[in-house]
Amino acid sequence: MPQAPETKRPKHDDKPGSATRDLAARIARAQGERKVRAEQARDGAAKDMSGFSRGLRLGSEFIAAVIVGGGIGYLLDLWLKTSPWLLLVMVLIGFAAGVVNVARSASQMNKAAPPPPGSDLGPDDDEDDDR
């Protein structure tokens, strides 16, 4: 098959400068492909990393709120001598705050979740800056 490379070769013998243009287009296309591939790789790595960190983050957010609520209740009880009522109330409030924390971080994570690879987002997405 001697004609296979012949068809692939661009026709650049009719106009001067078309060879350079063709080369420029090919370079641009290759660079674009490389960029997309690099971004896909980075997205994959980030997703792997954040699966682990996501779990840790949600867990500690919840526990911390309960501990802080309980601690505040305990200290208020010591101060006002109302043991154990404020401790009970504040542990419940801490529990609620923990749920709020988890819901809030989960929604932040959803917002920060990367779009599926290959989707065209335009040159720059700065819409989230005014958040």
Added chain:
Amino acid sequence: MADPNKVDPIHQFALTDIVSFGEGGLSFTNSALFMVLTVGVTCIFLLASTSRRSIVPSRAQALSEMLYEFVANMVRDSAGKEGMKFFPFVFSLFMFVLIANLFGMFPFFFSVTSHIIVTFALAMLVILTVIIYGVWRNGFRFLKLFVPAGVPAYVLPIVVPIEVVSFLSRPVSLSVRLFANILAGHITLKVFAGFVVTMGSLGLLGWLGALLPLVMTVAITALEFLVAALQAYVFAVLTCLYLNDAIHPSH
């Protein structure tokens, strides 16, 4: 370890005085030494690698430029353009936690971030920055952080305490997460490594059995490197998110 049956996984976190100053209990401990080393290595590396400022970067310069870009993008994404005035703060925190965690991975080195007082001090630094900057910039509007928009007035007595506790839990969760990860990882590593020594003292069968914890030790070491980098990243990202609250105090 001289006696193979006596494995002490907590011993690595003990603070020892290197230099003591008088009777007041003030002393330069191994923890302080490694904090100084962390800061020193970070400064020397960043200064040395960026001193030439070549257009085609060397490997070291490319690394520090990558670190800069990484943190700068993180700040820009989480806290917006205005957040970039906190870039030096976030970058210092990130580098300190990262290098301190990685230092902890060397055998016989002390991991600074395995003590909650260190991580809590870092978290308080973040939260106090958020509070002081938030009040200075927004005044009373900073309190809107505790009053979510669109909530009817009769629910506020319940919602406001919840929001306050939620806010106060931030430094706790920030510090406990970093400290617990590093502490638990180092203890696990030491316990599995201790199994190798203990089983190895039982003769040939022990040596064969010791292969299993040895493999685990190697795997956990790799995991610990991941955790070291990941926790520095998480710490910095959450710092950015909290700073974003100080800049725009409304949910």
